[in-house]
Amino acid sequence: MTRFIINQKIKKGEIPGKPVFIGKQKEESIRIRLIGFDATNFVEIELDNLNEITSYREKYTNIWINIDGLHNVAIIKEVGLLFNMHPIVTESIVHTGSRAKVDIEENYIFTIIKMMFLNPQKKELEAEQVSMYLAKNILLTFQEKQGDIFEPIRERLRTSKGRVRTHNTTYLKYCLLDTIVENYNFLMEIFGLRVEELEDKILLQPSKDTLEEINATKIELNYFRKTIRPAKEAISNFKSFKTDLITKKEQPFFNDLNELIHRAHENLENYKSMLSEQLTVYSTNVNNRLNDIMKVLTMFSVIFIPITFVAGIYGTNFDYIPELKYKNSYFVMLGSMLVIIITMVSYFKYKKWF
Template identity: 45%
Template sequence: MARFIKKGKQEIGLSPDDLKFRGKKKANEVLLRIIDFDETSLEEDALQLVRDVLKYKEKDTVTWLNVDGLHNAAIMKEIAETFDLETLVLAEVMHTQARPRVIEYDNCILISIKMLQQNEESHLINVENLSIILTDTVLISFQEKRGDVFEPVRERIRKQKRRIRHGGIDYLTFALLDIVIDNYLYVLSVLGEKIETLEDNLLLNPNEVVINEINNYKRELNFLRKSIKPAKEMIFTLAKMESEFIKEATYVHYKELEDNISQANEVSDSYREILSDQLNIYHTTISSKLNDVMKFLTVFSVIFIPLTFIAGIYGTNFDFLPELHYRYSYFIMLGVMVVIALGMLVYFKRNKWL
């Protein structure tokens, strides 16, 4: 299946609010984790049922429900009923191939963005869809599988970092998005190091291996840009959104997201230009080497044209040639050939053809 557009035939004609999982299943079971905190208290637990979160709804605290696994329609329906959300919102969450975007509903904001992570062992880039539902009482984050990408945020909460413990639900949303965009920059930096080291190999040994690497990096970069560019549009829309779910004081942090995603976008554009330049350098280098070979062969051929002409004359089968029976004719002929060859080389050198 295509890497950039993935749509199954069975998805054609589905109603937008159908709670049907559309994507590749990456988790065997759904895991519900809750973190509830304020300035002085913290409660962290794994939930068995969605309704177990109801006891946190009435508290004047920040409640973060994280859902790992999106394939269970029954759980999604229960989440919609528990938090009084439209099924259309959860249907968007279950569509993992959707483009990054932000949508404001009557009682929530839905944020969808792609998470990029560098696998330290295989060095492959993993892409996962992240959805965040921001309400006035709870933040719900949806991941395709269990991972530790948000563990730094959890550690800040556990260590009672003042800003996140006092910031509220909208600041927690910023912290999660900040982690995602930081990973964009990290993945680009890792890929960038590989791209920049190509230049030395390109100049020293421009071979088929180098051109294959350039094409592979171009393909990877185009795949990253598929996630980064729409994410930039989403972040800029979110930062300009005048919503009751985001406090005025928090917008300054969303402006930071604008700067970071713009940097990621600019870096991806820069590396794309570098790869294009490297591709041009490769073709230029190969053409230059071919020109050098052709120049050598041309000079070699031009020198031998008069020598072949002399050899052709004295290689004819006429009985009477003026110098044919002269004792030193052979040596004279060789001498003339050497003088002609050396003379032509000197002439080429003076005209800087060599």
């Protein structure tokens, strides 16, 4: 399966709104974790049955339910029915090729965004779809696999560090989105260093390996661009739509989120432009080196043409050549060749041809 395109043949002919899992299964089983919290109370538990959710909703002001694994469509449908989700929402959750978006309705906010990782072995970017369903005092998040960058937020909830325990699930959703977007900027710093290193290589000693690195980096940035552009468009919706789920007190946080993703997108475009310029510089350097080589070869040819001419005269097949009988003819010929070489080299240096 390619990174840029997800095969959607399985969806062909299905009824619109019917949840069908599209993507690569990344977990053997689905894990459901629940965190209930307020300023004074906290609970974290892994659920075996969705029916347990009701009792916790009655005990805790705020509930965060995280589901790892999207391949079990039956469970996702059950969650959708439990929280009265629109069929299009559950359909989008299990479609891992969904475009980043924010749907703001009267009683819920549904968000899809991609979480990005850099594979240290392959040195390639990988994406995981994260869906967030926010209703009053409850946040549901859906991920493709276990293990993510949200653990610091869970730790802040456990230890009551920061303001997350004293706020509601809207602020929690902002924290999760902020973590994803900050990770975009962190990855941009890594690629920024890579682009600068490539620039040094091009100026010092460009090689075929350098060209391959430039092309590989361009592919990764194009993949990143495929993710970050729709995410930027989606997050900008938080500024334009009005909803009771985001109060005036919470709106500045989402405005800051919009600025963060704009910064990441601008850095991405800058690095793509730098890579294009580096390709131009690389091509220019290679052409200059080729021109230098051709110049040297041409000079050697120009120098040896008159010498060959002189030697050719004495190699003609005639019985009578006046200089042949002269005792020092050979040395005169060598001296003439040497004078020609010195004269031509001096002329080339005068003209600054080398």
